[in-house]
Amino acid sequence: MTQTAPAGIVRRKGLRHRLMRILLFAVLGVFCLYYLLPLFIMMATSLKSLDEIRTGTLVSLPRQITFDAWLKAWGSACVGVRCDGLKPYIWNSVLMVVPAVAISTALGAVNGYALTKWRFPGANTIFALMLFGAFIPFQVVLLPMARTLGVLGLAGSVSGLILVHTVYGLAFTTLFFRNFFMGVSDGIVQAAKIDGAGFFGIFSQIVLPMALPAIVVTVIWQFTQIWNDFLFGVAFTVGDSNPVTVALNNVVNTSTGVKEYNVDMAAAIITALPTLLVYVLAGKYFVRGLAAGAVKG
Structure with a gap:
């Protein structure tokens, strides 16, 4: 014969459960506000005039919204001696990111396939050596990379930066696909x-169509890492070939004229907007890819 719990105990448990949920949401809300506050300040500042910035507070909403700072950051802010805004440097970053992501993802997929389904003597050693490359600090490879780009005639160019990011990202893309x-x-x-299928036939017709979760994770990872990179961009490009992160640094750190904080904030948001959009639009697919095993093993 079963006994039911007294109604008072059930109510207390239900109340405790609701209080725990409220506390949990309150803590999460505080963390959300903490992480979103810098973005709010950047957005609010970018929509203010300089006079309002001087007379107002850091977290105050703009009394009169203006997009002049955004227009200047995009089309007329001075980057060194060139006053064309971030627009040409955004294009440099696009020209760098798209091929670098595509090439590193394709090579990583082939490597991961070969290391798992066409195993050969020394496969684990080769994978360990490639994985070691993922833990080498950026600063260590600057001089060898600079020397290599000089020998190849790619120094100071967007093409050289594509090669750098492809080579450096190969360890990560191989890891993702190999584990998947x-x-x-x-x-x-x-x-x-x-049935007579060969290496590339099996890869392209059977294995690769199954690897969509790994492809999504790899593309998002590589896109974010390459777009946000500053060190390689400032080390291996010059002048008009700079990516947008280097151009942003030059805009913000300019030492001539009046310090325009609204333009600086607008430029920072413009620079970060592509990666924000990628995570907003494709974030759920990134999580699904992780759950499907893209980085397990």
């Missing part, structure tokens, strides 16, 4: 071999 392909059944590959 570890979960793909070997029986499928063996059956395709028996």
Whole structure:
């Protein structure tokens, strides 16, 4: 014979559960406000005039919204001796990011496939050496990279920066795909071999279509890392070939004229906008890719 808990105990448990949920949401809300406050300050400052910035407070809303700072940051802010705003440097970053992400993702997929489904003597050693490259600090490779780009005639160019990011990102992309392909059944590959399919036939027609979660994770990871990079951009490009992160630094750190904080904030948001949009639009696919095993193993 079963006994039911007294109604008072049930009510107390329900009340305790609701209080815990309220406390949890309150803590999460505080963390959200903490992380969103800098973005709010940047956005509010970028929509104010300089006079309002001088007379107002840091967290106050703009009394009169103006987009003059955004227009100047985009099209007429001075970056060194060139006063064309961030627009040409945004294009430099696009020209750098798209091929670097595509090439590093494609090579990482082939590497991960070869290291898992076409195993050969020394495969684990090769993978360990490639993985070691993911832990080498950026500063360590500056001089060897600079020497290599000089020999290849790519120094100070966007093409050289594409090569740098492709090579440096190869360790991460190989890791992502290798760990994902570890979960793909070997029986499928063996059956395709028996049917006469070759290395690239199995890869392109069977394995790669299954790897969409790994592709999404890899593309988002690489896009974010390459777009936000500053060190390689400032070290391996000059002048008009600078990516937008270097141009932003030059806009913010200019020492001539009046310090325009609204233009600086607008320029910072413009620079960060592509990565923000990627995570807003594709964030759920990134999480699904992680859950599907793209970085397990």
